[in-house]
Amino acid sequence: MTTETKKETLGFQTEVKQLLHLMIHSLYSHPEIFLRELVSNASDASDKLRYQALHDATLLESDPNLEIRISFDKDAKTVTIADNGIGMNREDVIENLGTIAKSGTAEFLKNMTGDQKKDSQLIGQFGVGFYSSFIVADKVTVETRKAGEKEGVIWESEGTGEFTIEETDKASRGTSITLHLKDEHLDFADGWQLRSIIRKYSDHISLPILMEKQDMPSYDEEGNEKKEEENKAPEWETVNTAKALWTRSRSEIKDEEYKEFYGHISHDHTDPLKWSHNRVEGKLEYTSLLYVPGKAPFDLYNREMDRGLKLYVQRVFIMDKAEEFLPMYLRFIKGVLDSNDLSLNISREILQKDPNVESMKSALTKRVLDMLTKMAKNDEETYKTFWKEFGQVLKEGPAEDMGNKEKIAKLLRFSTSLEGKEEQTVSLDDYIGRMNEDQEKIYYISAESFNAAKSSPHLEVFRKKGIEVLLLSDRVDEWLMSHLFEYDGKKFEDIGRGDLDLGKLESEEDKKAQEEVEKQSEDLVKRIQDVLKEEVESVRVTHRLTDSPACLVVGAQDMGAQMRRIMEAAGQAVPDTKPIFEVNPEHPLIVRLDNEADEDRFAELSRILMDQASLAEGGQLDDPGAYVQRLNKLLLELSGS
Numbered sequence: 001m002t003t004e005t006k007k008e009t010l011g012f013q014t015e016v017k018q019l020l021h022l023m024i025h026s027l028y029s030h031p032e033i034f035l036r037e038l039v040s041n042a043s044d045a046s047d048k049l050r051y052q053a054l055h056d057a058t059l060l061e062s063d064p065n066l067e068i069r070i071s072f073d074k075d076a077k078t079v080t081i082a083d084n085g086i087g088m089n090r091e092d093v094i095e096n097l098g099t100i101a102k103s104g105t106a107e108f109l110k111n112m113t114g115d116q117k118k119d120s121q122l123i124g125q126f127g128v129g130f131y132s133s134f135i136v137a138d139k140v141t142v143e144t145r146k147a148g149e150k151e152g153v154i155w156e157s158e159g160t161g162e163f164t165i166e167e168t169d170k171a172s173r174g175t176s177i178t179l180h181l182k183d184e185h186l187d188f189a190d191g192w193q194l195r196s197i198i199r200k201y202s203d204h205i206s207l208p209i210l211m212e213k214q215d216m217p218s219y220d221e222e223g224n225e226k227k228e229e230e231n232k233a234p235e236w237e238t239v240n241t242a243k244a245l246w247t248r249s250r251s252e253i254k255d256e257e258y259k260e261f262y263g264h265i266s267h268d269h270t271d272p273l274k275w276s277h278n279r280v281e282g283k284l285e286y287t288s289l290l291y292v293p294g295k296a297p298f299d300l301y302n303r304e305m306d307r308g309l310k311l312y313v314q315r316v317f318i319m320d321k322a323e324e325f326l327p328m329y330l331r332f333i334k335g336v337l338d339s340n341d342l343s344l345n346i347s348r349e350i351l352q353k354d355p356n357v358e359s360m361k362s363a364l365t366k367r368v369l370d371m372l373t374k375m376a377k378n379d380e381e382t383y384k385t386f387w388k389e390f391g392q393v394l395k396e397g398p399a400e401d402m403g404n405k406e407k408i409a410k411l412l413r414f415s416t417s418l419e420g421k422e423e424q425t426v427s428l429d430d431y432i433g434r435m436n437e438d439q440e441k442i443y444y445i446s447a448e449s450f451n452a453a454k455s456s457p458h459l460e461v462f463r464k465k466g467i468e469v470l471l472l473s474d475r476v477d478e479w480l481m482s483h484l485f486e487y488d489g490k491k492f493e494d495i496g497r498g499d500l501d502l503g504k505l506e507s508e509e510d511k512k513a514q515e516e517v518e519k520q521s522e523d524l525v526k527r528i529q530d531v532l533k534e535e536v537e538s539v540r541v542t543h544r545l546t547d548s549p550a551c552l553v554v555g556a557q558d559m560g561a562q563m564r565r566i567m568e569a570a571g572q573a574v575p576d577t578k579p580i581f582e583v584n585p586e587h588p589l590i591v592r593l594d595n596e597a598d599e600d601r602f603a604e605l606s607r608i609l610m611d612q613a614s615l616a617e618g619g620q621l622d623d624p625g626a627y628v629q630r631l632n633k634l635l636l637e638l639s640g641s
């Protein structure tokens with residue numbers, strides 16, 4: 001480690017400068033949040049020390065009672081938040097208070113719109129942290145000494161482009177942050193004001209937060225305020241409840257406290273949609289407090305995103321982001337788990353092997369699914385919000401968690417041909433409840449986009465018969481459907497794949513009539529097949545179409561078009577398969593084709609129909625130029641030139 005004695009001036013990382021600017025301009029309407037953030041950091045710093053002290057008790061030095069002290073000086077216009085937690089050394093300070101190490105920061109900053117309301121919500125989700133000090137302060141001084149080290153450091157900045165850093169002798173371990181208040185925020189240098197903010201935002205902090213005792217002002221007989229005794233040693237008192245929130249009983253915790261606690265552990269200041277707080281006693285003993293956030297984080301689809309629960313063992317903080325207690329498809333859940341059965345020395349490696357962890361994981365998974373099921377049942381509007389934010393991730397569930405497949409399937413929501421809107425609101429139970437009497441299967445179609453699914457020619461026969469079809473167009477949908485085979489005893493059927501089997505929905509007469517049409521069209525089918533033999537697997541008469549001349553069908557065992565595109569985009573080899581081309585002999589264009597004696601024109605027209613069928617399902621043409629030329633030629637002929 002290098003030891004520097006002189007004062008040095010360093011520049012903030014560009015992202016910090018941007019964030020500072022945004023923060024000061026977007027969050028000025030809630031200046032008091034700085035205190036919540038600094039107390040939250042102080043509490044984290046104490047948790048870290050307590051954990052490290054499990055392995056090395058000397059870190060506690062002669063100061064084992066961890067606490068946060070908040071003081072103010074009206075004359076000097078300062079507020080100071082001091083902790084005796086883990087502290088920081090010079091490298092830590094530069095790393096933590098000069099840069100933002102969070103992944104996705106640049107991407108996050110790109111999403112800023114300039115609209116203060118939206119931006120402040122986004123910043124809230126990103127976590128405002130230490131830099132929120134600059135909302136109220138025009139200078140911030142951080143004095144800190146790391147546990148177990150000798151040298152202290154002073155960091156100071158005016159929140160513009162740079163900060164200074166110098167060595168100091170600091171007797172006490174931990175961090176003390178002094179805010180030099182801006183003139184318009186001098187009201188924070190007031191004991192009652194600070195107390196009320198602490199009670200509002202930080203009551204759930206399990207560490208004692210101390211402030212100097214403050215008597216109500218007393219007056220003499222003439223009504224003059226009595227001066228306090230000079231040189232009286234300050235007396236400190238605890239101003240918060242100072243009990244870990246999850247250890248308190250549910251009935252005595254207010255919703256507001258649950259919400260504040262959520263903000264503290266998740267660094268997300270959008271209210272959670274729901275939470276579930278439980279104590280389990282028996283073979284395993286643990287308490288869990290799980291939250292469903294109100295908004296998806298910006299990196300939800302990055303499977304490397306930070307996820308997992310805050311893990312405590314017997315009230316001692318062990319680690320953030322313990323991923324082992326919930327499956328990947330519930331990676332959006334935030335919360336705390338406090339176990340009595342794990343060892344205080346537990347490490348990530350051991351966690352992965354501990355059989356108790358596996359049982360807790362399955363119980364917590366069930367708890368989350370139950371919480372969502374209840375939400376879906378009792379609070380449809382909130383569930384709609386949940387689905388909009390996290391539905392895509394939940395759709396990964398059936399593939400990852402076979403055991404809970406049916407439960408997850410119950411939670412899925414879809415767009416359907418009957419509703420015709422993009423918002424996914426129809427459950428499988430709704431679908432089954434509306435099923436036609438003779439209908440045995442759950443029908444779905446998957447396409448590249450919602451509109452492609454909605455206007456797919458494959459739906460025609462279903463529309464005619466009044467049968468609802470699920471419209472799937474999310475990237476994850478084909479993956480989902482390749483793991484979901486049936487629900488409530490009803491099989492799923494992709495209507496764009498293989499032979500269409502409508503079961504009892506088709507009468508004997510219908511079938512006979514179809515066979516008749518097939519027989520009559522044998523020559524036509526053969527002629528088209530000769531033209532398209534390179535492009536298609538086979539040609540056949542359709543049973544799906546009523547209004548369109550032709551469509552493409554994927555072979556029963558072949559990979560769907562959407563999955564194919566995902567795999568191709570990921571650079572994976574995909575098997576070379578050809579679609580089946582189905583024609584509707586009753587359509588005037590096909591009748592016209594059948595009557596075409598000129599083989600060249602027959603071939604041109606067949607190709608156009610084939611390309612159109614591909615376009616209608618949202619596909620891309622292999623040779624769009626050739627298609628346009630053919631079509632133009634045809635248009636010219638039609639217009640008689």
Ligand SMILES: Nc1ncnc2c1ncn2[C@@H]1O[C@H](COP(=O)(O)OP(=O)(O)OP(=O)(O)O)[C@@H](O)[C@H]1O
Pocket residue numbers: 037041042045083085086087088096097126127128129130131175267
């Ligand atoms: N009182 C403190 N004692 C020790 N380290 C601290 C203290 N305050 C901040 N830090 C360090 O500085 C880092 C940055 O703090 P900051 O509040 O900006 O972000 P954060 O707490 O990591 O996340 P978020 O931005 O979501 O709040 C922390 O991760 C921590 O390592």
